[in-house]
Amino acid sequence: MSDVPLGDADLLSAHVDGDPDAFAELVRRHRDRLWAVALRTLGNPEDAADALQDALLSAYRGAAGFRGGSAVTTWLHRIVVNACLDLARRKSVRPTQPLRDEPSVAATAPDAIAGRETSLAVTAALRTLPFEQAAAVVLVDVEGYSVAEVAEMLEVPSGTVKSRCARARARLAEQLQDLDPRKSGNAAPAQRVQSPAPYGEEQV
Amino acid sequence: VSTDKPPFDEATSGHLSMDEIADLDEGLLTNEQAEAAHAHLADCVECSDRVSALETSNAALRDLGPIAMPDDVATRIDAALAAEADAPATTPDAQSASNVTVMPDPSAIPRQRFRMPTAPAAAAAVVIVLAVVAIIVGHQHHHHNGITVQEAGGAAAQPPLVRNPSSGSTDVTPVSTGRVYDPNNLATYVPALLTASIPSISPSATTGAPSNDSIVAPGSTSGSTTSSGTGTQSYSGAASGPSRSTKKHGKGAKSTAGTLPTLTAPRAAAALTFNAAVPTELAHLYSDRAALLQCAAVASDTAGAVPLAVDFGRWRSPTAKPSAKPVPAIIFVFNSVQNSNTVDVFVVSASCDANSLLEYKTGIPK
Numbered sequence: 001m002s003d004v005p006l007g008d009a010d011l012l013s014a015h016v017d018g019d020p021d022a023f024a025e026l027v028r029r030h031r032d033r034l035w036a037v038a039l040r041t042l043g044n045p046e047d048a049a050d051a052l053q054d055a056l057l058s059a060y061r062g063a064a065g066f067r068g069g070s071a072v073t074t075w076l077h078r079i080v081v082n083a084c085l086d087l088a089r090r091k092s093v094r095p096t097q098p099l100r101d102e103p104s105v106a107a108t109a110p111d112a113i114a115g116r117e118t119s120l121a122v123t124a125a126l127r128t129l130p131f132e133q134a135a136a137v138v139l140v141d142v143e144g145y146s147v148a149e150v151a152e153m154l155e156v157p158s159g160t161v162k163s164r165c166a167r168a169r170a171r172l173a174e175q176l177q178d179l180d181p182r183k184s185g186n187a188a189p190a191q192r193v194q195s196p197a198p199y200g201e202e203q204v
Numbered sequence: 205v206s207t208d209k210p211p212f213d214e215a216t217s218g219h220l221s222m223d224e225i226a227d228l229d230e231g232l233l234t235n236e237q238a239e240a241a242h243a244h245l246a247d248c249v250e251c252s253d254r255v256s257a258l259e260t261s262n263a264a265l266r267d268l269g270p271i272a273m274p275d276d277v278a279t280r281i282d283a284a285l286a287a288e289a290d291a292p293a294t295t296p297d298a299q300s301a302s303n304v305t306v307m308p309d310p311s312a313i314p315r316q317r318f319r320m321p322t323a324p325a326a327a328a329a330v331v332i333v334l335a336v337v338a339i340i341v342g343h344q345h346h347h348h349n350g351i352t353v354q355e356a357g358g359a360a361a362q363p364p365l366v367r368n369p370s371s372g373s374t375d376v377t378p379v380s381t382g383r384v385y386d387p388n389n390l391a392t393y394v395p396a397l398l399t400a401s402i403p404s405i406s407p408s409a410t411t412g413a414p415s416n417d418s419i420v421a422p423g424s425t426s427g428s429t430t431s432s433g434t435g436t437q438s439y440s441g442a443a444s445g446p447s448r449s450t451k452k453h454g455k456g457a458k459s460t461a462g463t464l465p466t467l468t469a470p471r472a473a474a475a476l477t478f479n480a481a482v483p484t485e486l487a488h489l490y491s492d493r494a495a496l497l498q499c500a501a502v503a504s505d506t507a508g509a510v511p512l513a514v515d516f517g518r519w520r521s522p523t524a525k526p527s528a529k530p531v532p533a534i535i536f537v538f539n540s541v542q543n544s545n546t547v548d549v550f551v552v553s554a555s556c557d558a559n560s561l562l563e564y565k566t567g568i569p570k
Binding site: 020023024027031032033034035036039040045048049052053054056057058059060061062065066067069078079082083086087089090091118119121122123137141142155159162163165166167169170171172173174176177 | 221222223225226227229230231232254257258260261262264265266267268269270271272273274277278280281282284285286288289386387388390391392395522540543544545546565566567568569570
């Protein structure tokens with residue numbers, strides 16, 4: 001390879017052309033962000049690792065299908081989100097379980113809502129959202145992708161991304177507000193709900 | 205938005221809900237609704253507190269820091285990709301001898317939940333046998349129009365972007381792999397249905413079927429005795445009997461996929477049979493093309509939709525008990541509406557009505 005760093009699309013092309021190192025380099029570049037998306041939407045490191053490995057192998061095999069219509073990162077995120085959604089659906093019959101070594105929302109001390117504790121509470125609250133909402137809000141608010149990019153990743157209209165984000169933010173705010181000692185009530189977080197019916201997709 | 209709809213929840217509760225505040229914040233309310241909401245917020249301490257709570261929560265969300273992938277996960281994924289890379293590169297040319305898959309060293313593959321461990325020698329035997337099958341049926345490749353979509357490097361014409369007629373064809377030849385699908389393996393298995401050379405094994409075109417014709421008429425046991433293809437006996441015999449051998453085949457298909465994690469779609473296609481016994485419950489759809497296409501239209505909710513591929517297999521519901529038998533299911537594969545690089549998959553049970561959708565998955569890379 002030359003000294004000039006290759007772009008993502010160049011790496012993917014090199015991989016398709018048989019360069020044995022190109023895909024691994026592409027993964028090294030983006031794996032932390034992809035990991036963060038998988039972990040925050042699935043809420044469980046074992047599931048996140050399974051989904052991510054599955055997704056990256058799919059991407060490895062399907063690289064020739066990438067047409068360059070969107071950024072490579074968008075394409076990678078789409079594959080990862082789909083793999084996570086698969087896993088979330090498979091697991092949706094189970095009650096959500098708290099992250100290991102991390103307190104659940106209910107267990108978080110109400111007077112400790114600051115700094116790291118806040119971040120843990122938000123992370124735990126994310127797990128109570130339906131997967132579709134969690135994915136939208138993680139990609140937009142946490143990872144900082146634009147609504148248009150996320151619409152491509154999730155393969156839904158931009159308006160749907162916005163409404164999923166708004167729903168997610170409202171639920172998160174309600175849960176975090178419930179932890180505030182100044183507020184009354186201490187509602188238990190809702191279980192992660194089933195994915196919406198497959199035929200219909202909320203449109204805005 | 206209808207004008208008689210109350211601008212927000214104030215009409216009933218007297219206050220703005222958190223949902224409405226979040227919608228206001230995201231710009232999802234109409235001008236009229238937003239004005240009314242702002243007017244209310246100007247006077248209402250309680251709702252203003254909710255606005256503050258939302259802002260606090262949103263800030264906490266944005267402040268979540270980056271997460272690094274743990275070393276053990278990075279190592280595991282690197283190893284899986286390296287194992288994939290160690291497999292010989294092959295072209296999807298089904299008529300090429302390169303379809304004979306070289307077994308990767310199973311010990312080099314990290315164990316995963318979705319990979320079922322199996323005796324490597326038995327798996328290798330199955331792969332070799334099936335590669336022969338694939339090569340035999342490969343000769344029929346060119347007789348089959350519209351189903352084998354993608355050649356290596358994307359040289360084939362791009363399929364149309366709309367679902368109908370997504371296959372560029374008015375008909376589709378169903379196959380019967382007998383595979384047990386579940387939500388987690390769809391993305392892995394479906395591309396093989398697209399890249400494979402699918403033999404013309406439909407009931408209406410059985411004359412050209414390979415010598416190891418193991419198409420089984422529902423309820424018939426003849427399949428188990430007609431197997432005569434060289435090198436294919438062990439497998440097709442197992443695959444062709446009605447109930448007992450279907451089960452056996454299901455196991456074989458799963459273990460094949462399980463021990464060969466480095467199979468790419470084309471190579472996976474080589475390790476497939478397309479004429480496994482059709483579950484009795486599905487036989488009427490397998491033999492009646494009009495009924496099958498009608499089922500495809502119902503499943504996809506798109507009149508006249510013609511799928512890219514159809515597989516008669518089985519479905520393991522994630523909500524079923526692990527001991528429950530997978531149910532007979534038809535797998536319909538369509539081009540994604542918005543993205544020609546991906547497909548949508550509908551898994552449908554035998555009744556094939558509005559309530560029979562077992563699974564829907566969109567955006568599976570081809």
